[in-house]
Amino acid sequence: MPTAPGTDRSPLLRPRIFAHVPSVTAGMSTRHGGVSGPPYDTLNLGRHVGDTASCVEENRRRFCASLQTDPAWLATAGQVHGSTVRVIDAPRHEPFCDGLVTTTPGLLLAIAVADCAPVLLADPGHDVVGACHAGWRGTTRRVAAKTVTAMTDCGADPAQIRAYVGPCLSREAFEVGPEVASEFDDAVVSRPEDADRPHVDLKAALRRQLETGGVPSDAIEVSPRCTLRDTNDFFSYRAADGPTGRMLGAVVLRH
Template identity: 45%
Template sequence: MSTVIELAPGVRAGFTQRGGGVSRDPYTSLNLGGHVGDDAEAVAENRERAARGFGLDPRRVAWMNQVHGSDVAVVADGGHAGDADAVVTTEAGLALAVLVADCLPLLVADPEAGVVGAAHSGRPGTAANIASALVGEMTRHGADPARCTALLGPVICGRCYEVPAELREEVARSAPEAWCDTAEGTPGVDIRAAVAAQLERAGVGAVRHDARCTRESAELFSYRRDSATGRFAGYVWRV
């Protein structure tokens, strides 16, 4: 598990890794995803371990049912946040979690307004501009994009994310910065570049990066690398 990051004054964040859990192969070992075929009791234990590792109450973590869409949920308590790919809260001590294994976990905070948000930006979500939808919902709850700090977590990099040419064109129509070539010279999608540009256009004042590529980093889960695998999570909360 990674260390706790100070995302902004009074706001903490962190990303889990593969180790320290109880799941067996191919989900070894700190799998936090409940939808990948792993034993439900193992996932529950892993989620508890992950929360406590960050100094959190496991009951005060909100989890989305991520559907690769552009809906944003607003929550005031832990547990199931419903079908959504972004979530926002104004509650102190309530952590927001986003599950990934190649998609991008996006964490955003405006500490002055006391608003934090998290989003799951995979290829469809990036094309749908879930990042802008998240910032918009945070703004409706008092955030100022110029005061916000965003953290883009580990994601499959454009050099590793090969897609058919027509799919690259489809994504680039709404997210031009996603257009790239892979290390092999084949069509690719650069989710990180696209989301960073979307945040800039949304007026977000500061953008930070955990620049690891999931496919290249053995300590992280990667669907593209391993196919059957677990999910790691990004967490953000206000202390």
């Protein structure tokens, strides 16, 4: 298992793109600061991976507290690696979708990941926030662009949206088969001489998708962190090759 030296023992990463936006709070969990035992150690936030339920609930309570949000106001997506985006106005687990959008203050939109990318978005001027889960399938189905469209339908202006692409598989770590590579634009596919198969730059693909959707380039923050290469700080489905935890990327609109 890759074990790159940990660089952030904090249970929460704060996107800089939202740092000076009082009406929006956003964060991405790491694997630190929870109560779960191996292989979910320690801040597993996924209910569906085999961890003890009471540990997951305590971990979620801690995560929500770090974002100054009541766990009762948590909204999660029942992710299916698709591109369906739903607009919601109350806390719940929304099945069969990979994106959530809201105009409801206090509602914490959360996306579960362990190699796929969490994309967090906000138009603070028009009080609209969104979040989506983008693995390779969701990215090729334009889930990030569809989240921007759903936000626009709720009154957002793409030119005013800020976006954060969280830790996920890096280009160096994301080796795929030729059938997957063919689904992506050549601009985000590379074929390293020392690799047997193509590599996809998922982060670059998402950035391009957001820009095409009207989000300004300088309003997009892309995390440099790689989940597969830094398993000290992040859960990685590929690295674990078995049961592992899930992180949450989340965003909330303040009152």
